[in-house]
Amino acid sequence: MGFYNMEVLYFVFVVFQVLVGVHLILPLILYLLHFKKQELPALAGDQKEYDYAIIVTAYQQTNLLPSVVDSILKLNYKNYLVYVVADNCDITGLNFNSDSVILLRPEETLASNTKSHFYAVKNFKRAHEYLTIIDSDNLVDPEYLNELNNFFARGFIAVQGVRKAKNLNTDYACLDEAGDMYYRFIDRKLLFDVGSSASLAGSGMAFTTAFYRECLESLNIEGAGFDKVLQMGILDRAERIAFAEKAIVYDEKTSKPDQLVNQRARWINTWFKYAGRGVKLLVIGLMNFNWNQFLCGLVFSRPPLFIIVGLTGLSVLADLFLMPGMLLFWGFAILSFFLIFFIALNYFKAPKVVYHALRKIPMFIFLQILSLFKAKRANKISTATVHYHEHKIDEV
The missing domain is CATH 3.90.550.10 (Spore Coat Polysaccharide Biosynthesis Protein SpsA; Chain A)
Known part of the structure; x- marks a missing residue:
């Protein structure tokens, strides 16, 4: 009986890891699919300056x-x-x-x-x-x-x-x-x-x-x-x-930092509030064979990136002792994430200051973890985002 329970726990842990890792791999799948870009509908014949x-x-x-x-x-x-x-x-x-x-x-x-x-x-x-x-x-x-x-x-x-x-x-x-x-x-x-x-x-x-x-x-x-x-x-x-x-x-x-914590607390609160609707949309998309609803449901229900990163790190540590075979899966998932991340920065022509700031990612993640503890009361502490920057667009 004990062996059976352990097998069930191992299976559940594998499923959990796949559900987390798929969010790191999905962007690569979308990237490969996007080369066969969908054609846009034709322009209407009565183009005008809409009101x-x-x-x-x-x-x-x-x-x-x-x-x-x-x-x-x-x-x-x-x-x-x-x-x-x-x-x-x-x-x-x-x-x-x-x-x-x-x-x-x-x-x-x-x-x-x-x-x-x-x-x-x-x-x-x-x-x-x-x-x-x-x-x-x-x-x-x-x-x-x-x-x-x-x-x-x-x-x-x-x-x-x-x-x-x-x-x-x-x-x-x-x-x-x-x-x-x-x-x-x-x-x-x-x-x-x-x-x-x-x-x-x-x-x-x-x-x-x-x-x-x-x-x-x-x-x-x-x-x-x-x-x-x-x-x-x-x-x-x-x-x-x-x-x-x-x-x-x-x-x-x-x-x-305080601006970031309050803003992210509000965003995390929003994710907890609406993630269930994303799962529902994903199921509806599967039942209707609707590609649009399925993909958006998957993205809509996805946890914030810092949570995925945290769960990935914990899973890798556990697999070092429990499931070494899963490390291949995580190696592929992590490489997929970094590949698409840098493709995205390159596509949108990120300036050098953005690349230089990447060394501060650990602190950025830590502040978002702090946001997690403020998420429950986020709408009270961050109803309005305080703006500090002047109106000029930075030269980069």
């Missing part, structure tokens, strides 16, 4: 709003209005001097991304065909809307752009950008290239207004994670999210 609502949300801080609005007003595009929702903000010093900018200050504190978005929707000056979400710490590339149009003209109802680093002023910011490049490559470029959906990133994303309202207007979403709910709503409807890698917004990366 956009650009929604910029701010909570408590307004110091970066002039910069982001100025970058929007420099778009090589005319058919849009900007809706700035300044939630719980002092707006006495804000004046944008443009008829294209509508400044909104809710009477009651909303403290919610989606509530701010729909506050803007309810105050639309006209019926915009599309809306795009921009954070107050972003800057927008002049061709942003033109690049989005390339995908909306092909019939997509949701598009995710690139959130490129605005600041690389500290090692933490560089490591934040390195991680973003890795996920951008796997969860957006590779997934979209193989016929699935790009993952949403919270800003730099755009939708048909009708579809956005259909997905979220009736829901009350508290805390972080509205992009996860939205992504699930899109995938539940068997729709695809396009990845527009030339539609660029410049995003502020975390530059200080």
Whole structure:
């Protein structure tokens, strides 16, 4: 009986290791598959300059709003209005001097991304065909809307752009950008290239207004994670999210340890909150033979990278004594991860400062472990991310 129990435990441990290791190997599989890139739908015959609502949300801080609005007003595009929702903000010093900018200050504190978005929707000056979400710490590339149009003209109802680093002023910011490049490559470029959906990133994303309202207007979403709910709503409807890698917004990366801990605590909290829905989507994708839902469900349920790294390290240590044969599996999985990681940095042309910052990865992981212990109360301690960096984009 004891021998039988040991066999069961060994089997369970092998299954556990495979479930962890597959997240290190899957990116390599996607990379190999992406060489047979899926063809995009044909452009619609009636291409035009679509009408956009650009929604910029701010909570408590307004110091970066002039910069982001100025970058929007420099778009090589005319058919849009900007809706700035300044939630719980002092707006006495804000004046944008443009008829294209509508400044909104809710009477009651909303403290919610989606509530701010729909506050803007309810105050639309006209019926915009599309809306795009921009954070107050972003800057927008002049061709942003033109690049989005390339995908909306092909019939997509949701598009995710690139959130490129605005600041690389500290090692933490560089490591934040390195991680973003890795996920951008796997969860957006590779997934979209193989016929699935790009993952949403919270800003730099755009939708048909009708579809956005259909997905979220009736829901009350508290805390972080509205992009996860939205992504699930899109995938539940068997729709695809396009990845527009030339539609660029410049995003502020975390530059200080306390900022990193609070932000990651919120992200970890979001993963625990929605991972089960990813597993459900994975099962639905299997049952429906739906490649898009299956792959996105697998990615959606994936633990944060530092947790995978930690579980990998513990498994390797255990296998040194218990299952030496599994070390071959882990050797392949770890090599796969590093290969795709550096391919991603190379693809997105990571500057030298990013490579130099990689030596600080152990400290970066340690701070994320600290975040794990704050995750349960993350929405209370990090409702708003404090921004430290000036509006200038770093020269790298």
